[in-house]
Structure formats: structure tokens, C-alpha cells
Amino acid sequence: MTLQAFGPQIWIADGPVLTAAAGFRYPTRMAVIRLAKGGLFVWSPTALSPDLRAGIDALGPVEHIVAPNSLHDTFLTPWRDAYPDARLYAPPGLRARRPDLAFDADLADEAAEAWTGQIDQVQMRGAWITTEVVFFHRASRTAIFTDLIQHFSPGWFSGWRGLIARLDLMTGPAPAVPRKFRAAFTDRRAARAALRRIRAWPVEQVLMAHGAPVTSDGRQFIARAFDWLEPA
Template identity: 65%
Template sequence: MLTKFGPDIWIADGPVVTAAAGFHYPTRMAVLRLRNGDLVLWSPVALGPELRAQIEALGKVRYLIAPNSLHHTFLADWHRAFPQAQVFAPPGLREKRPDITIAGEIGTAMLPGWDGEIDVVVVRGNQITTEAVFFHRASRTALFTDLLQQFPPGWFTGWRAILARLDLMTAPEPSVPRKFRLAFTDRAAARAAIRQILEWPTEKVLMAHGAPVTAQGQAFLRHALRWLRP
């Protein structure tokens, strides 16, 4: 089910998926509507008839976005459903998913029709994944996939709960998981990206794995990213 998150932005939570070592992750997507009515689908979740109908009622699906090389599970299903849509992804996914026709890599290809409506910063220098962080100007929302996470108490059990706690995935507040912090081999590139992100007039922050932040988003990001902030 789609839920309105602000002007021309909606979110939908999808099913829980299983990742490496049996860790379970919730899924969340966002739908951004451009001024011309075209839709940008950010990190699509599982495709179902009800969700598809709700999205088609909003406008024409023109862009399918994989924000990093880890969020691609349902991308091919959406591309089959909307073959006219262009797929954009950051570096690394094209080699991982040769079955998906990727129109361009975020950070190198121009994203048509987005000027003045959606800003994108690619956070480079991480060995796990290259993540593209989005800013939707109309709603003043910054969108993160895996660089910011917070799972509720009890989400993980047994040894996975211990690892999640050590990794800061279940910290008292949303934060960058420790594994991602250690995977930054080019911190200068990461700091340059964070500098751009912190310049956005962010009011809301949407995370794929964590409760949305609905106020004082820029202050939240300054605090959450303080460990690597310029």
C-alpha cells in the first residue's frame, strides 16, 4: 500500500527479504512524481497488482532506480512490467545483473528531466557498495538505502542479534553500520559526498531500513554522519 510522505512523494513497505548469512531485512520503496507527471521508482519492492494499480494511478513510470548494488531483488520484475521505463543504477550493478538492461550509471550518466527536482550524490570509496543518495526537493526528503540503518529491538535473534548490535544496526539511533565504516577505503571521496549531502535543506530522511525522520532532517544527518563529516 502506498502512503503519502509529502508533496509528490509516496512510500510503500514490501516483504522481508533474506540476505547473506540469513539476516532478514525489511524493504521499502519510494515513488517520486516529477512536475511533468513522470514517476521515479526508488528501490522498488515486490511487485503486486494492488501496488501496481496505485502507482499507475499517479502517473507514468519512467525511471526505475537501484540506489546501490545491493537493492536490486525486484528490479527485473518492474522492468518487465514497465519495459518503457529506464533503469539507472550506480557502478557495480551492471556486472552483477547482466539480465537487466541498465540505461546508465548514476554519477556518470545524465538523468533526464530531473533538473531542479531531484538531486543525487554518489558516495564513492566503499568496498561493499557505491550508494547514490537522493534529495527530493519538493518534499525536502533525503533518501538513503544502506548507509543509514536502524532495526527495532528484537528484530534479530541469537548470534545474529549479537553481530547486529556490534555492527550498530540496532543502535539506539540510526547510524552508519560499522561494516560500512570499515569498508571506506577512500575517505576523502566519502567526505566530499557528505559535504554535498549536508548542504541540502533536508527536512525529512527516508531510510530503506529504519523509521523515517519527519522533522529537522539536516540536523539529524549532521549527527548521524558526524564520524566522517568534513
């Protein structure tokens, strides 16, 4: 696992494939943003291999470790152990799921003081599965989604899992919000309010935890991905 530059002061790294409920296999991806004062903001950390750690340490000190939703917590403990001076941030719902972790702060609907003016954020409220915090890195004009938008190749899942993935829009012709997440948004008004903030960002690139990055026309991409949420 090695870091790859994704724009000014932002890097990404792909991690191991994890097996989730019912045997569905998911690749993992993380992002690292270097803030103005040199400290690092680590989004959705994946497995901390020696090579990855060496690359991270070469960029600067890890100051902020962020779990973007309550489903992305697998590797938080080793990162907490490796970087005990970093602040660990919990998204809505994760403190209750992980009482073993000592979180330093909660991710709110506005940027924390440490990254105000550099990284914007909004809670995508209204879904019962999880409340995902979506980020926007201003310097690279990158929107960062976790599970809300996904895209797998048609052959990634096989057998009955392949059928379910296709019906769920996980393996369609383009990245999409899976049908299970669409159905989970029982409070569409809250979701639309969050989406309006996201669509106001001058996005050019889009990162997803489970799908190839989008490197151009990010605003149009987000509009297409969430056209099902717009009021009739």
C-alpha cells in the first residue's frame, strides 16, 4: 500500500479487501490531507502497513484521524495506537458502537476549528443505516464520499451476491447511490438540505471508498448521482 498524489496537498492509498456481512467483499481506500500548518488529516484510515506508515510520516505529523461514518471503524485501533497524540473523531453513532475507543471529538455539521477554511463538511442526515459526513477539500476541489456512492466492476461479485449487487446498483454502468441507501433515507427533507450544501461546493474531483475516483466535472457527477433525491 503506497500513497498516490491526488491533487494539491491530498494523497490516497488503497488498502486490503474486507469481507462484510453475508460475504460481500469491499476494497478499502483512505485519503490524507496536509493542512496549512503541516499536520495531517487522515480520512477513513485503512490497514497501517510499514510502507504506508513510512509514506505518511514523510508527509508530516498525523494530527487528526477521522472515521467518516459509523461503518468505517475497522482500522481505528491500530492507528490510535500508532499515533497516540493525534485526535480521533467520531461520526454520529460510532461512539455507541465502539465504547472501547476513546474519541477526542465528534464530527459536527461544520468544520472543526483545526481545518476551517481548508476542508468543509456536512452530515448527510436522514438515513437509518448511517449518517455519513461528506467532506470537501478546497485546495484540490475534491468532494470525499464514503459509502453513499459506490461502483464495482460487473465481475467483482459472483453468484447470488452478483445478482443482489446489480439490483442494488452497485455494479451499474456508472457510480450510483445504492438502492439500500436510497430506501434508508426516511427523512428526505434533511437529506436534501445536506445535498444543497454539497452541490454548492465548486467540486472538480470526487473520491469514494468503493469506486474509482472521478477526476473531472465533479459537480455534474454529484448531480447525476443524487437525481433520485431531488423533489419531483
